[in-house]
Each structure stands twice: as C-alpha cells, then as structure tokens.
Amino acid sequence: MWVILALISAVLLGLYDVFKKLSLNDNGVLPVLFLSTVTAAVVVTPVVLGSAWFPQAFQQIHLYVPPITGREHLLIFIKSVIVVGSWIFAFHAMKHLPITLISPIRATGPIWTLIGAILIFQERLNAMQWVGVAITLFFFYLLSTAGKLEGISFRRNIWIFCIIAATLLGAASGLFDKYLLRQIDRIAVQAWFSFYQVVVMLPAIALFRWRLPREKRPAFEWRWSIPLIAIFLLFADYAYFYSLSIPDSMISIVSALRRGGVLVAFVTGAILFRERNIKKKGIYLLGILLGILIISFGTH
Numbered sequence: 001m002w003v004i005l006a007l008i009s010a011v012l013l014g015l016y017d018v019f020k021k022l023s024l025n026d027n028g029v030l031p032v033l034f035l036s037t038v039t040a041a042v043v044v045t046p047v048v049l050g051s052a053w054f055p056q057a058f059q060q061i062h063l064y065v066p067p068i069t070g071r072e073h074l075l076i077f078i079k080s081v082i083v084v085g086s087w088i089f090a091f092h093a094m095k096h097l098p099i100t101l102i103s104p105i106r107a108t109g110p111i112w113t114l115i116g117a118i119l120i121f122q123e124r125l126n127a128m129q130w131v132g133v134a135i136t137l138f139f140f141y142l143l144s145t146a147g148k149l150e151g152i153s154f155r156r157n158i159w160i161f162c163i164i165a166a167t168l169l170g171a172a173s174g175l176f177d178k179y180l181l182r183q184i185d186r187i188a189v190q191a192w193f194s195f196y197q198v199v200v201m202l203p204a205i206a207l208f209r210w211r212l213p214r215e216k217r218p219a220f221e222w223r224w225s226i227p228l229i230a231i232f233l234l235f236a237d238y239a240y241f242y243s244l245s246i247p248d249s250m251i252s253i254v255s256a257l258r259r260g261g262v263l264v265a266f267v268t269g270a271i272l273f274r275e276r277n278i279k280k281k282g283i284y285l286l287g288i289l290l291g292i293l294i295i296s297f298g299t300h
Contacts, residue, residue, distance in 0.1 A: 012239065028219060035227070041195040042075065068192070079173060083197065094163075097271075098276070103263075105140075105164065106262060109174070109291050112169075132293070
C-alpha cells in the first residue's frame with residue numbers, strides 16, 4: 001500500500017510541474033503563484049472547519065486537523081516563508097527555461113538535503129552514498145553541457161541560478177520538515193501551511209506587482225491550469241505523508257520513488273512543448289536519478 005501511495009505521489013508531482021509550465025508560459029509569474037496558493041487555502045478550509053466541528057468524522061477519514069500551539073503555528077509559518085521563497089525562484093525559472101532542463105536540476109534536491117543533514121545533524125555518508133553523490137554530480141555536469149547546446153550557460157543564465165536557488169531552498173524545507181514532523185501532526189502541518197503561504201505571498205505580490213503602474217506589470221491571463229497546480233500538489237503531499245505514516249514503510253524507498261515524478265514531468269513536457277535535445281537530457285536525467293537511487297538505498 002505504501003509503495004502504491006509513493007508512486008501516486010510521484011505521478012501527481014510530475015503533473016504538478018506540467019501544470020506550472022502550462023500556466024507560466026507567456027504569463028505573469030506572481031499572479032499565477034498567488035492564485036495557486038489561494039486555491040490550496042480554499043481547498044483545505046472545509047477540512048480545518050470540519051475538524052473543529054465534527055472531529056470524530058474527520059478522524060475516521062484520516063483528515064483530522066488537531067489543535068496546535070502558538071509555537072507550532074510559528075514553526076509552520078517559518079516553513080511557509082522558506083517554501084514560498086523556493087516557489088518564487090522556481091516559478092520564474094519555469095517560465096523561462098525548458099521543463100526538460102528544469103526537471104533534472106530539481107532531481108538533485110536530495111543531494112543538497114544530504115549535505116545539509118551532514119552540516120546540521122552531523123550525519124555521515126557511507127561508501128554507497130558517496131558513490132551516489134559522485135554519480136549525481138557527474139551527470140549534473142553533463143546536463144550543463146546539454147544546456148549549452150540550447151544557448152543556456154549554467155554559469156551566466158539568471159534563470160539557472162533561480163532554479164538552483166529554488167532547489168537549495170527546497171532542500172532546506174526538507175530538512176526543516178524532518179524537524180517539524182517530529183513535533184506536529186502531518187495533517188496540521190499541511191493544512192496550516194496552505195493558509196500561511198497566502199499570508200507570505202501577499203506582501204510579495206503587493207511589493208513586486210501591485211505597486212507597479214498597470215502598464216509596467218507583466219501581462220497576466222487566467223488559465224484553468226492555475227488552480228490545478230495547487231490541487232495536484234495537495235494530493236501529492238497527502239499521498240506522500242500518508243505513505244510515510246504506514247508502520248512498515250521505508251523512507252529511503254518512498255523518497256526514491258517520489259523523486260521519479262521528474263520523469264513524468266520530463267516525458268510529458270517533452271511531448272507537449274516539443275523541446276530540444278531530449279535524448280541527451282533524458283540520459284543525463286536517468287543518470288541523476290540513478291545516483292539519487294543509490295543514495296536512497298545507502299541511507300539507513
């Protein structure tokens with residue numbers, strides 16, 4: 001059951017990236033991000049209210065949001081700041097870069113999480129993990145050569161720096177989640193995070209869009225793919241956390257399977273957007289995923 005849930009989460013994450021690309025092509029980034037966060041808040045509102053009014057019913061369907069303390073609210077708010085920062089970078093990069101280039105870069109996330117765990121939690125790598133790190137970094141370097149074929153320099157392109165910054169912040173969020181979920185119920189984290197991400201987005205969109213004269217604002221067009229960004233992410237995270245909550249589930253395998261979502265984004269994006277150098281980038285993506293898989297199986 002937990003393997004099926006992890007695979008469902010991976011597919012949903014891949015489609016989440018595709019809907020981001022569909023929403024962002026020739027469109028304003030901040031309005032897309034803001035409306036997707038509002039969608040998530042609207043979706044979880046009945047769950048929060050239902051948990052307060054009908055706690056037993058929501059416990060039976062595994063959607064109960066328990067009460068949490070002020071300190072726990074603050075921790076979830078901090079998580080929201082980190083994640084929204086990652087999304088702002090990622091959405092800007094997604095608008096300007098091929099999805100077949102973004103997917104492999106995002107796949108390196110576990111490497112940076114691992115490095116953070118070494119620095120923060122003083123974890124140590126075993127021989128298998130070092131092999132996985134070396135393979136991942138090698139294919140990441142090869143990926144940069146594929147970018148050059150499309151006129152994209154990993155050293156000079158601002159959008160490459162944006163997707164790398166998004167990946168690093170995503171790794172920081174993963175490390176913070178490790179600390180957070182030891183103390184707070186997973187459904188409470190997901191529900192309140194959905195509200196606080198809107199709170200964090202408000203000053204960002206006010207500062208970088210609403211204060212600009214109308215003629216200087218990037219053009220925005222409503223698309224039905226925008227709310228689907230939030231909906232697919234919510235279901236992907238729910239399946240992921242539910243998988244981890246099953247007693248005999250293995251975090252190393254769940255994480256590796258979930259990372260396979262980039263394959264869905266890569267293949268779907270290649271078909272929909274007809275991007276270039278698919279064969280080379282596909283080989284490099286598989287190499288990166290192989291490295292991540294070795295790291296995952298080397299993790300005790």
